[in-house]
Amino acid sequence: MKITLVAGARPNFMKISPIIRAINNEVSNGTSIEYRLVHTGQHYDKNMSAAFFEQLGIPEPHVNLEAGGGSQAEQTAAIMVKFEQELLKNRPDLILVVGDVTSTMACTITAKKLCVDAVHVEAGIRSGDITMPEEVNRIVTDAITDHYFTTSEHANTHLRNSGVEEKRIHFVGNTMIDSLCQHIDKLVEPEIWSQHQLSSGKYLLLTLHRPANVDDSANLEKLVSTIIRHSHDYKIVFPVHPRTRKVLESLSINSDRLICSEPLPYLEFIYLVKNAGGIITDSGGITEEATVLGIPCMTMRNSTERPETVILGTNELIGTDPQNIVPHLDNLIAGKWKKGGVPPLWDGKAAERIVGKLVSIYNRN
Known part of the structure; x- marks a missing residue:
């Protein structure tokens, strides 16, 4: 063959x-x-x-x-x-x-x-x-x-x-979960971990790249600013996709809790997923990894091709309106997030x- x-x-x-x-x-x-x-x-x-x-x-x-x-x-x-x-x-x-x-x-x-x-x-x-x-x-x-x-x-x-x-x-x-299982004991602490004194469970991991969230600069600014305002003392780690960086650099968002970085290699990125207090994303794959690792996840989209991460897992589909994230952040920080399970196979x-x-x-x- x-x-x-x-x-x-x-x-x-x-x-x-x-x-x-x-x-x-x-x-x-x-x-x-x-x-x-x-x-x-x-x-x-x-x-x-x-x-x-x-x-x-x-x-x-x-x-x-x-x-x-x-x-x-x-x-x-x-x-x-x-x-x-x-x-x-x-x-x-x-x-x-x-x-x-x-x-x-x-x-x-x-x-x-x-x-x-x-x-x-x-x-x-x-x-x-x-x-x-x-x-x-x-x-x-x-x-x-x-x-x-x-x-x-x-x-x-x-x-x-x-x-x-x-x-x-x-x-x-x-097979995405195959890779996760095969490498979970080989994760690498990224440089930003010590540089910004991150600690397990005390930061949010943010990833955004879809047009509905990042192409309109005013919308992106509102979204990131809303997350900053309603995340209490949590740091926000934001590996910035090349598509997003062009828009983000044109904005005036200033917060000592917002940590932007280049896209990270796999082992460093999964290290951040595994240790996050919560994840905010518009990526489908990350919702799968968060579900298997039991990490609270908020998806900034109006639909998902991975409904099992919502029905069985730790993911919640919250739409693209930045205001929708506020009650979910409140629940997360209050320790009221749902407990998820792992989909079959x-x-x-x-x-x-x-x-x-x-x-x-x-x-x-």
Whole structure:
């Protein structure tokens, strides 16, 4: 069996790492698998890409397509052109894509046009918000995928409702949580921990990058200012996404409790997640990590593609209006946050299930 693994952006790396480990384990047990790792180059910043490969133990990609930069359309086109050339030179039995970034959609379309099977890890999740580029990527990818590896029963239901045959839906769990479980004892204290005298449970971790929260400078200023005013003596640690930094630098927000930093490598960032008193974010992946670690989490969005983090976990969906955060901060600081649980099969073994299923489907040796 020959597999081309696709990784393009930071969220992909935590999902692809356990799959590579599981493939290597299968090979060591005598299973015939060859894989080729393709980095599309969608994220090309050191902290957003190379450092993650190093920390997660991902081997050097066989090829980097260097298709980063440009508009959504330009990036999609560049990935498709270069990935087509890659597949023509090195044709696999299947490609494996993860998540919902531009690379996921672009590489799936390219493979299917060349009659190469595509399998999608983290298939079936839906936010219902078609204005999000990720939602378009999910819908298009799942419309043409051959096999669907899912993280929840919610995802299974979305796929069934869209007409996917039951035999092509494989509920395996969450490879993002595989990475969390594999590295939880290897976390690295970031420099800002001692620099700003942070202590466990006494700071909020803030991440924002979605247009509804950061593109309008007045809205971003109101949001950050509201968090500062209603977080009592908690420090606010804000690793600033490149998209957000441009807007944030134009604002006049002054507080000795607001600690801004560059984006952090995986082990340093998860250290901050694990030790936070609470998290405020508009990222889907962070809500999953917070749920498994039992950290209170507030999601600044009007919808989520990961409802299990709200229904079962520690996450609350609070919308994009900055005022909505006030009562939730009050509950958090008063110690009244709900107790969450861990969704089914989020046990650190999803990648093993994925590779085992692929072997049963594709391995003809």
